[in-house]
Amino acid sequence: MFGGFTLQELGSIFAMQAFAGLILFSVFLLMALGLAIIFGQMGVINMAHGEFMILGAYMTYLTSHAFETYFPLFFSAYFFFAMAIAFVVSGALGLAVEWLLIRHLYARPLDTLLATWGLSLIMQQAFRSIFGAREVGVQLPDWMMGSLPVTDTIEVQINGLFVMGLTLVITGIVALLLFRSTWGLQVRAVVTNRTMSGAVGIDTRRVDRLTFGLGCGIAGVAGSAFTMIGSTGPTAGQLYIVDTFLVVVFGGAQSLLGTIASALTISQSQSTLEFFMSGSMAKVLTLLIVIGLLMLRPQGLFVLKVRR
């Protein structure tokens, strides 16, 4: 397939392909971060993660309309407000869900799977009743569309750059919180040994609630960002959930670094394979690679060394 192309053309295709891989990496990481910190901290797999993302997307939709109607002058900047609103709303719902539902089920981790799955169905139907069954179109400010020409043949997507920047910032904030704040210290303590942490006076319940809220809030921001690249509909959250689980499980719970490494591995293999074969086959091969590696390392790529 490379016959008949000049070296320069090939070079630019490879450059753009590398960029496509990086975008995919950012998207995966952004999707998985919220789920990863919840799973790592509490061992709860939040099946409604995708719906929290879509909640963020709908908030973006509403914000865009509000700005269009009331502050048309500032429309080009609405996206930043939308992300903040998405974070607050999804995070608040996360806190509420933890308090109402999840905390009663800590002793039965398998049941949380079922409960959050039920929650995801409830949220889907709620979206459908409120916003209608049809997908909604989120209008983006003009500056976020299109691409920047780097050279004559290489073009870089603006929304791709935006997602990459956002992922960098959010990962940075999460890392800072985890390793430099009291909350982070407590989280790491609870992850290492929950009983012992409780014994030395850490309010593990409170740490759990904050973590769940933060994880859901990040999901909301991710959903808000994904209105640039994907659809916003009641069931659109399902589109992301499989890839998200894959990244988290493959990375190994309890490790930020693992999540990053796993997102990088999966995105690069998928985007490279997709270039050389059909989309469905690329997915199959990516899954085979992940299964193979998980057989060698059942605990995931990175694990905390803990004495049990």
Next chain:
Amino acid sequence: MSSGKRPFDLDSLSRRQLLMGTAAMSAAALLPPAALAQQFPTAKVNTTGLAVTDTEVTVGILHSVTGTMAISETGSVQAEKLAIEQINAAGGVLGRKIKFIQEDGASDWPTFAEKAKKLLVNDKVASVMGCWTSASRKAVLPVFEQYNGMLYYPTFYEGLEQSKNVIYTGQEATQQIIAGLDWVSKEKGAKTFYLLGSDYIWPRTSNKIARKHIENFLKTKVVGEEYFPLGHTQFNSVINKIKLTKPDVIYAIIVGGSNVAFYKQLKAAGVDLNKQTLLTISVTEDEIDGIGGENIAGAYACMKYFQSLDNPNNKAFVSAFKKMWGEKTVIGDVTQAAYLGPWLWKLTVEKAGSFDIDKIAAASPGVEFKEAPEGYVKIHENHHLWSKTRVGRAKTNGQYDLIYETANLVEPDPFPKGYQ
């Protein structure tokens, strides 16, 4: 009714509005309904125990109003309810008002089969308007054949099927594909095609027909063919590949949420659809609502109906639809095909002079609906519709401009020779 949705509220719409929105008034409808019903006594027109009384006849509506497919099927439900209201306002069928029982397939194929059985066995409905995906149709087909029901199926689909118990009001694959490819080859001088699709039966069968036509009949070339899992959201790699192969035409059959991701990313990657020809058979006005007109403007779609069609039937239909369901609703190809279902059934019943399934199955071929929004349709011996193929171009406001339509009605051919 199992659906959460409230049935259409008659009080909100005056009878006069309905009558004004009614495009069709058959001669029989001019008689007062009671007199007409006496002319066709129930014992005569209903020999198989269907839910037909002296004043009423019950039909079923079977679509997903919950689950993934609710996005697509909502429009069909709305169109069918509109058609039923209009038929009732115009005097009903053989003097009998249509009552409908709506069931929710919940985007789950076994549920569709179960609800179909309920409608046929318990409710004894005289016909069913329903299903959307091929998977749901395949699931209910044995039920309709076993209990001898009649299904009006609205979606364009892959063909390779024909049943006494189904009337296919959408296009089968060749009706949607071949004329469009001929047009793009002639008008755009297209020599190379890149085929894309979601990975399931309809896009694969359709692309197979497209490839045969491109290679064997047009003598041009397919430079790539790719499938993506349903719900795929990352298209940057394939967009790079398209840039590398520089096809004259991107032929896209991507469905559902993937559609939105594909067109948004195509635009972001700097592919200008005003310069790059893209022909799709899977994006109706309904889908553009989610994609955003600014992301797909310039693309061509091959359908049999566009909301913007300029004819009196369609104008009446669009205004009646918007009056009933809101100014903002859009009408896509399948929605229009769903609207045909109740009307074709009414016309067939009147032609047969009976509600019996066997009689309407036999009377169906040749039934004409001259007031169809798409123009004029006629049922073929194979229970599909004769209809025109049209090419439209997407505009930023989410509507299509009609660019081309076939001069004559295209014959439905669900088992095309030379394309298998």
